[in-house]
Amino acid sequence: MGEEVAGNAFGIDIRRFSVLVLAIIIILAFVASFANIKIPQNSSTIQIGTSTQTEQYTQPKLFSYVYNKTITLSPTLQDLQYVRASFANTKAPYYNISPEAYILFNFSQPDNNMLQLLLNALAWNASIVAPGPYGALLSIASAAYVQILNYTNTTLQPFPLNKNDTENYSKYAIIVNYAKDFETPESFQPSWSYPPSDNITVSPLSYNIIDTYTVKVTISVSYSTSTSLASSSTSQNGNQTIVTKYYKMSVSGTVYLLANGSSIASNNFQFSYTAVPPYKLNYQNTSIYQQSFTISGNVSVPPGVLRTVYLTYNVTAYQYKKEQTSGNTTYICYYPTNPSFNYKPDYFNWYEYNVTIPVTIKVLNGTAPITTINNENYMGRTINTYFWYTVWSSDPTSNTTSILTYDHIQVANYSIKRTWDAGSIEIIPQLNTQTSGNTINYYLTFNVKNNLVRPPPWINQQMTYNKYAAISWFYLEQNASLSHSLYEFIMNTINKTDYQFWKSEYFILASQFVMYTFNTTYSVFNNLLELESFYENWSLVDANILNLSAWPKTQYFNGLLVFFNVSRIPVIYNDTIFFNITGNYEVYLTDIYNALQYPQWSKVPFGNMCYYFNPLDNKTIYFYKFNNQNVPYIGEHLNFYYTNYIPSIIYAIFVYPKGTSAYITAIWNGTAWVT
Secondary structure: OOOOOOOOOOOOOOOOOOEOOOOOOOOOHHHHHHHHOOOOOEEEEEEEOOEEEEEEEOOOOOOOOOEEEEEEOOOOHHHHHHOEEEEOOOOOOOOEEEOOEEOOEEOOOOOEEHHHHHHHHHOOOOOOOOHHHHHHHHHHHHHHHOEEEEEEEEEEOOOOOOOOOOOHHHHEEEEEEEEEEEEOOOOOOOOOOOOOEEEEEEOOOEEEEEEEEEEEEEEEEEEEEEEEEEEEEEEEEOOEEEEEEEEEEEEEEEEEEEEOOEEEEEEEEEEEEEOOOHHHOOOOOOOOEEEEEEEEEEEEEOOOEEEEEEEEEEEEEOEEEEEEEEOOEEEEEEEEOOOEEEOOOEEEEEEEEEEEEEEEEEEEOOOOOEEEEOOEEEEOOEEEEEEEEEEEOOOOOOEEEEEEEEEEEEEOOEEEEEEEEEEEEEEEEEEEEEEEOOEEEEEEEEEEEEEEOOOOOOOOOOOOOOHHHHHHHHHHHHHHHHHHHHHHHHHHHOOHHHHHHHHHHHHHHHHHHHHHHOOOHHHHHHHHHHHHHOOOEEEEEEEEEEOHHHOOOOOEEEEEEEEEEEEOOOHHHOOOOEEEEOOOEEEEEOOHHHHHHOHHHOOOOOOOOOEEEEOOOOEEEEOEEEOOEEOOOOOOEEEEEOOOOOOOOOOEEOOOOOOEEEEEEEEEOOEEEEO
């Protein structure tokens, strides 16, 4: 614009601001034709979004009736759903570019709606965000508590969509009530706080045996035997004949394993042994057969699990001799004895333990936080409790206790839950088997695995309230509320056949509002571009702009032209100047500077000529130039952005993103085509 004007009633800043040039020449008689409208008699109230709209009307009478609709802007956090943004790429937990310059959101990337981003960020826990930036989030949320004390208003008039002005849409005079005086909170809401966290102290573990279960293991045997001659030999001792015989015994049967007197397993067996000459025995009464066997089985023990018990037994057999003489013949016979089954009972002992860990939990920050320990809720800032459980050595399972603290804060109509997952404490038993004689003891030892999360070091830092952030975001909410209300008005009144023109009409209403509301090019530029960017693509180009207030002196200043892609412009304006991009999309150019400063334009930033022909000297004066070319010109480059233009708002950033390129390729009959 050639000058900077401080201040902005909608809280928006820009370093470079310019003229929005218009390529549509709208016959000013349309504006004048609205001067003698009739005053409606009846009224009804309609709620649209967060603004109250009052509609007054008379019975339809062609060309002579008009509706009045009042839109009262009552900004709330809910209006941020109409704003598109993303989280900034600054790093947790401070999200800053300098010690106290927090950048939390990025309006250059329209990936999500701003309301959801803010609610998600308010639900961050203490490990993600430090108190400084969390105070910034609460300062933004404080915009919901700005109280409007007094309203002022301005009136908007939709332009007709056809030559006869027969649509109800253009019969409305729209009265917009918006904040004139308001009161901003001087501090955070009383119930607001930094998210909670836990500082947990774990004392040494203790345990003791509270019960014992013993299994006595024995065996029972049943068997049968049979004896047969294994070998025989004859020798002479003088006239005496010696006959020696050795017998074999075969044994078969079943051994039963008994647990506390009840059979739990059995083994079938079969073996044999044979008497031998005495000289083969190491000493007298030495056994001729000795073998050890083990039998095992499963028994149910507390707490209802199967465990294996076993017993080892010995089988022993001997031999004996029988001698008989008959005449000159002596018979010497060696017979095996029956087997003997020898064992000692085994005793298996399992133990039940009670394990206890004293724990102290210090709950830090939060609003009435609740600490949940294994689904049991605790209140208070200091919680002294015990984690305990019982476990049998027969089933040494570990035990895990989880700790979680959460709270809620109320932000306008939204309940925000903040959760601190403190982690868990795991008790891990280890089996320690000890054998003493025929007694097997299954003992346990215990270890503690600490999976707790320590609170971050920054939790004791301070949150600082920023009143100006609340004001700044209140203005954004107000613009979002206005834009959505205008959109709803258009969509609820325009004929379906004219939906293709809705962006053009939105542009007209939004530009009327800012031109009638603000009196500096700085405020007008920022608010118009912000309002338009909610629904329309826009492009900035450098240009030299004619200062009509200095006319007849030909004086230009450097600035930026903004092109708005309004898709389609009503046919009744086709005899005026407009641009067409990509085959089927049309563009407005708007001159804010001259509309404000040049009285003949009467604050109408569109529908004004962009050149002047002087018949006295046959010279044409162009209002907009670039590199000695008249704007628009064939080959002119436009780079369109589809992002919300919010260049300077506290705790957010705006950087021009990559746009979509377009070029003006032809101009005729007042029409420029852009591809």
